[in-house]
Amino acid sequence: EVRLVESGGGLVQPGGSLRLSCTASGFTFMRYALSWVRQAPGKGLEWVSVETGNGDTTHYADSVKGRFTISRDKSNSTLYLRMTSLRAEDTALYYCAKHKGGGTYNFDSWGQGTLVTVSS
Amino acid sequence: QSALTQPPSASGSPGQSVTISCTGSNSDVGAYDYVSWYQKHPGKAPKLMIYEVTKRPSGVPDRFSGSKSGSTASLTVSGLKAEDEAEYYCSSYAGNNKYVLFGGGTKVTVL
Numbered sequence: 688e689v690r691l692v693e694s695g696g697g698l699v700q701p702g703g704s705l706r707l708s709c710t711a712s713g714f715t716f717m718r719y720a721l722s723w724v725r726q727a728p729g730k731g732l733e734w735v736s737v738e739t740g741n742g743d744t745t746h747y748a749d750s751v752k753g754r755f756t757i758s759r760d761k762s763n764s765t766l767y768l769r770m771t772s773l774r775a776e777d778t779a780l781y782y783c784a785k786h787k788g789g790g791t792y793n794f795d796s797w798g799q800g801t802l803v804t805v806s807s
Numbered sequence: 808q809s810a811l812t813q814p815p816s817a818s819g820s821p822g823q824s825v826t827i828s829c830t831g832s833n834s835d836v837g838a839y840d841y842v843s844w845y846q847k848h849p850g851k852a853p854k855l856m857i858y859e860v861t862k863r864p865s866g867v868p869d870r871f872s873g874s875k876s877g878s879t880a881s882l883t884v885s886g887l888k889a890e891d892e893a894e895y896y897c898s899s900y901a902g903n904n905k906y907v908l909f910g911g912g913t914k915v916t917v918l
Binding site: 722724731732733734737746748749782784787791792793794795797798799800 | 839841843845847852853854855858859864896898899900903905906907908909910911912
């Protein structure tokens with residue numbers, strides 16, 4: 688069974704930094720692309736970032752480009768999202784999502800999310 | 808404002824059908840057959856219902872179907888059940904620049 692467990696969220700001041708983690712199990716970690724998707728309070732889903740299965744390609748939404756960095760650690764099957772220069776509009780529930788397969792752009796497994804609140 | 812446009816709400820009685828639209832452009836929905844639909848209940852993670860316009864993942868009832876015409880994709884839920892009441896989101900691949908775009912979501916109410 689695929690399992691994705693996010694952690695690392697919390698309250699941070701504007702301009703601050705945070706690192707989110709997503710521990711994966713139940714599938715071959717390096718074989719699948721993994722994304723971060725967020726949902727601000729009362730808003731819809733917003734794709735944030737992706738890293739391909741072999742880790743050689745990353746993409747970012749314009750809203751986070753230059754501030755967020757996605758990475759993964761094969762040794763502990765963990766996906767990370769390093770967030771810097773945080774803004775109030777980054778406040779959201781952040782989900783880790785597994786892509787369905789190679790060359791696909793849909794997410795067949797999701798974690799339960801970790802909440803990030805940016806406020807002074 | 809979301810990149811893909813969905814109606815904010817839709818409704819139907821049990822047993823009826825409801826269709827949700829998802830309008831994009833010729834840079835996303837119109838350009839690629841990578842439209843997906845997700846069901847989201849409050850407090851729960853999204854669930855993939857349709858991928859690559861028309862395909863259903865294992866375990867998703869065949870009451871759920873997808874289609875696309877030009878830059879508009881649609882999700883139809885037939886034989887509505889109370890458990891279908893949820894928010895539904897469409898998404899589309901949009902090339903390496905924007906990668907994946909989501910719609911704003913449609914709240915489906917079973918009357």
